[in-house]
Amino acid sequence: MRRRAGATAAIAALLAGCAVGPNYKRPEVAAPDAFYAHAGPAEERALTDAPWWEVFDDPVLKTLVDEALAKGFDARLALARLDEAHARYGIARSAYWPQVDYQVAAGRERPSEFVNPAAQGKSGNVYSASIGLGWEIDLWGRVRRLNESALAAYLATEEARRGVYLAVVTDVARAYFDLLELDAELEIARRTAESFQDTYDLFNRRLEGGAASALETSRAQAALEDTLAQIPDIERRIVATENAINVLLGRPPQPVPRGALLDAQQGSPEVPAGLPSALLERRPDIREAEEALHAANAGIGVAVANFFPQLNLTGLLGGVSDDVSEVFGTGKTWSISAGLLGPLFQGGRLRREKEVAVAQFEQAKVFYERAVTVAFADVSTTLVSREKLIEVRIESSKAVDAYREAVHIANVRYESGKSSYFEVLDAMQQLFPAEQRLARAKRDELRAVVDVYGALGGGWQVEEASGSQAP
Numbered sequence: 001m002r003r004r005a006g007a008t009a010a011i012a013a014l015l016a017g018c019a020v021g022p023n024y025k026r027p028e029v030a031a032p033d034a035f036y037a038h039a040g041p042a043e044e045r046a047l048t049d050a051p052w053w054e055v056f057d058d059p060v061l062k063t064l065v066d067e068a069l070a071k072g073f074d075a076r077l078a079l080a081r082l083d084e085a086h087a088r089y090g091i092a093r094s095a096y097w098p099q100v101d102y103q104v105a106a107g108r109e110r111p112s113e114f115v116n117p118a119a120q121g122k123s124g125n126v127y128s129a130s131i132g133l134g135w136e137i138d139l140w141g142r143v144r145r146l147n148e149s150a151l152a153a154y155l156a157t158e159e160a161r162r163g164v165y166l167a168v169v170t171d172v173a174r175a176y177f178d179l180l181e182l183d184a185e186l187e188i189a190r191r192t193a194e195s196f197q198d199t200y201d202l203f204n205r206r207l208e209g210g211a212a213s214a215l216e217t218s219r220a221q222a223a224l225e226d227t228l229a230q231i232p233d234i235e236r237r238i239v240a241t242e243n244a245i246n247v248l249l250g251r252p253p254q255p256v257p258r259g260a261l262l263d264a265q266q267g268s269p270e271v272p273a274g275l276p277s278a279l280l281e282r283r284p285d286i287r288e289a290e291e292a293l294h295a296a297n298a299g300i301g302v303a304v305a306n307f308f309p310q311l312n313l314t315g316l317l318g319g320v321s322d323d324v325s326e327v328f329g330t331g332k333t334w335s336i337s338a339g340l341l342g343p344l345f346q347g348g349r350l351r352r353e354k355e356v357a358v359a360q361f362e363q364a365k366v367f368y369e370r371a372v373t374v375a376f377a378d379v380s381t382t383l384v385s386r387e388k389l390i391e392v393r394i395e396s397s398k399a400v401d402a403y404r405e406a407v408h409i410a411n412v413r414y415e416s417g418k419s420s421y422f423e424v425l426d427a428m429q430q431l432f433p434a435e436q437r438l439a440r441a442k443r444d445e446l447r448a449v450v451d452v453y454g455a456l457g458g459g460w461q462v463e464e465a466s467g468s469q470a471p
Helices: 002-016 059-071 073-096 142-208 214-249 276-282 284-305 349-415 421-456
Strands: 099-109 124-137 310-321 332-341
Touching: 059 073, 059 142, 059 214, 073 142, 142 214, 142 284, 142 421, 214 421, 276 284, 276 349, 284 349, 349 421
Parallel strands: none
Antiparallel strands: 099 124, 124 310, 310 332
16 A cells, blocks of 8 residues: 555656656857957957946946936836736746635525425525635646746846847937037037138138138138038037937936047947857847747647646535525535546647647747847947947048148148138138048947947846846
8 A cells, every 4th residue: 555655656746747848958059269350359258247337437428327227218118018027927827826716696586386396486595605626737747838938938028128228228328429429519610610700700801901802701701601500400419319318218308418528538448359159148139039939949848738638626615505604504515526638639720739839939949040140240240340430530530630730731821921821721621521520430439339338238237127026
């Protein structure tokens, strides 16, 4: 007898540990040894492992990012989706436990004399109360696979939230640098307009005195008006950029504070890109795609388990009486039973459901492989872009220096009577767009660093929001 009980317990334990369907295994992907076209060293510790403010060192930018993560619409929406996914996972976990329901009813009835001759057609009160229990014994792991799928879906939503947070940070940083660049352009335009205004006033006075031609005065006025026309357009773009930042921060239109000027921003640091294989553990989009693949793999197990019978335990405790006090007294009743419910003929539905699950897994696998490939391409593109944009900034700076020297030489030649003021005017007109191009090059270099962060999967070490929950 004791031996039979031991065998029964062993069989029960074996069945409890059995879950049909394939167990998840990460697909093999061909990860390169180094990022394409990146000359820098590959290290385990990448730039993204450092807090982002150590790179840019701008307290205002940090404040804007913190506000966007706390109050921004995208961040709040991502957090709400995470809460929904966590609740859905809790719903799936509830299947592990018995489902207990109750029912209470009261009524008045007059039974038929043909059904109950003793009642003699008299009316009376009837009270009933019952507690029911239902529990699916997870023989084949159907419930476990459902929970595995729900957990993977929850974790995928968590990675999606991290991806949204990363996008918010990059969008705020890029827009902030756009704003600083527009400020620099506005300062350049106003400074250039003042120079052209002085030139125009000079020629206008000389024209009135008969010492200058109308052509010189018209050229000076045209240069002035062309520069002045750019100022309101730059101011318009500044307001549009500020409003874009305000939307990211979840607040109404208002001026956006600035920290250091564009020229004072931290230079582009050396970027140890990290090993390509580490990208699989860092980028939220890759991790989200893998969790979706995991959920699809568990879905195959659910489809396979549907071919097997379900063992359900049911129980009932209740009573019916014409007296409330006797419902669980003389009127009580109880029952307990176990039953197997399995498919016999479904017209091929179960087989097709399994085919659907397998096809969904294959689709999720393609999405995962594509996410990995896109990630490698993104990192290589951003690393090369950063290196080339540094070269653009260096050459643009040299061009500005050369144009400034040309303006100086033209002024010296004009003052010594060796040339007309047209040379000075021409040199100034070339200096103005060159200074604007340099400002854009500096902005693009800063944005390239932000893009590298985003491509490598973070680096801002965003803390878990207080509303996120562990499974």
